[in-house]
Amino acid sequence: MTAGAAMPDPAAAGRAAIEARRARAAVKRALGAGQRGPRDVAERAWQEPGSPEALLRFSEYAASLRGFGPTRVERLMADLGIATGKRLGALGNLQRERVRGWLDDVDPSRRPRLIVLAGPTAVGKGTVAQYVREHFPQIRQSVSATTRAAxxxxxxxxxxxxxxxxxxxxxxxxxxFLEWATVHNQSRYGTPRSSVQAALDEGSSVLLEIDLQGARQVRESFPDAVLLFLAPPSWDELVRRLVGRGTETASERERRLETAKVELASQPEFDATIVNADVAEAAHQVVERILAAEADDGAARTRSGH
Ligand SMILES: Nc1nc2c(ncn2[C@@H]2O[C@H](COP(=O)(O)OP(=O)(O)O)[C@@H](O)[C@H]2O)c(=O)[nH]1
Ligand SMILES: Nc1ncnc2c1ncn2[C@@H]1O[C@H](COP(=O)(O)OP(=O)(O)O)[C@@H](O)[C@H]1O
Structure with a gap:
């Protein structure tokens, strides 16, 4: 294959173009469905040249938004001084500022929030968080430090x-650390402050999958954080999941189940409880809570005139 490496390969180029088109279509779908906000897509386009967001035409981006028909898109582009066919990533600094100003009007609600996902051991926090990571990439997750073995x-x-x-x-x-705790009387876990703050500054909400002690610390230092409790359908199902995961010895499992009883009792301290019967369903409920929290905050700010 090395002989052909320098030769253009039309078939490969065609496949790449199809793949790129698919990626752009996915961005448009997510915008239309409200899974991604217009501000998030625009900022991503400007951060990552070559990304599907950057290569999306402004006209297609605007037309993906709810309530934006062809006439409204055309008027918007004229107002912002954006030429037909211009891609999001190719907008100059002046145009980016104009787009940001317009977004303040159409998307005033999106203020990033800190979200805590807590709940007893083996309820499925990691599994639900992973589903959110894969399907809702605009919601960032921080990587904790821990002293436990991998x-x-x-x-x-x-x-x-x-x-x-x-x-x-x-x-x-x-x-x-933004917060840290010794969990199951055993290992220490902590959330890094700098990466969480950087994500919030960039306009992304951040999901923290942490234990009850950490959730309480976050509530203290970030009073407007949203605390979600992931609950099992039943105690027996929780035990089944813990045993089924097969990553702990019997004595470790006992220790975790003791902690789980304390954690289950803390449920009333949380803003909402989500029962993890089905992973996709629970993940969608988590995301709905996040979007609602972002919108709620914006409404409050608009009312107070800021
Ligand atoms: N306070 C705090 N808890 C964390 C952090 N990262 C993970 N945890 C929690 O530590 C506990 C133990 O996690 P892990 O060792 O992965 O075991 P598992 O809960 O049995 O899957 C879970 O309740 C996690 O939510 C963190 O940064 N801070
Ligand atoms: N909704 C669910 N239905 C059935 N099994 C689940 C569900 N959610 C998670 N599990 C399983 O339960 C076990 C514990 O999940 P995990 O994500 O490791 O929990 P946690 O992070 O809360 O300790 C895993 O084996 C996982 O595959």
């Missing part, structure tokens, strides 16, 4: 940053 299949820097006790001590000392 389980088979867990990747350092993806599932957790696996650190030593000494490293964890240093991170506490240097105030690197």
């Amino acid at each position: 389980r088979p299949g867990e990747i350092d820097g993806v599932h957790y940053a696996f650190v030593s006790d000494a490293d964890f001590d240093r991170m506490i000392e240097e105030r690197e």
Whole structure:
């Protein structure tokens, strides 16, 4: 194959073009369905040249939004001084500022929120969070640091940053954690402050999958954080999931189930409970809560005139 490497391959180019078109269509669908906000798509386009968002034509982007028919899109483009066929990523600085101003009007509600997803061991927090990661990429998730050992299949820097006790001590000392806790009387876990703050500053909501002690600390330091409790359909099902996962010894399982009883009792402290009977259904409910929280905040700000 090396002989052909420098030659243009029309078939491969065609496949790449089809793939790129599909990716742009997915962005348009997500905009139309309200799964992604127009501000998020525009900011992503400007951050990542070459991304599907950047290559989306402004006319198609605007036409994907609810309530934007061809006439309204045409008028908008004339108002913003955007030429026909212009791609989002190709807008100059002046046009980007104009688009941001317009977004303040059409999408005033999107203020990023900090969301906590807590609940007893093995209820499915990790599974639901992963579904959200795969289907709703605009919602960021932070990677916690932990002193526990990696389980088979867990990747350092993806599932957790696996650190030593000494490293964890240093991170506490240097105030690197937004919150941290010793969980199951065993290992320490902490949320990195800087990456969470950076995501919020960029306009993305951040989902934290943390334990009850962490949830309480977040409530203290971020009073407008939204606390979601993921509950099992029943106690027996919770035990089945813990045993079924097969990652703990019998004595570790006992310890986790003791913690689980305390955690289940804390449910009234949360803003909402979501029962994880079906993963996709629970994940959609989590996302609905996030979108509602973002919109709610905007409405409140609009009312107070800011
Ligand atoms: N406070 C806090 N808890 C965390 C953090 N990361 C993970 N946890 C919680 O630590 C607990 C143990 O997680 P893990 O070791 O993955 O075990 P599992 O809950 O049995 O899957 C879970 O309740 C997690 O939600 C964090 O950064 N801070
Ligand atoms: N809705 C569900 N129905 C059935 N099994 C589930 C569901 N959600 C998660 N599980 C399973 O339960 C086990 C524990 O899930 P996990 O995400 O590791 O829990 P947590 O992160 O809350 O400790 C896993 O084996 C997972 O595949």
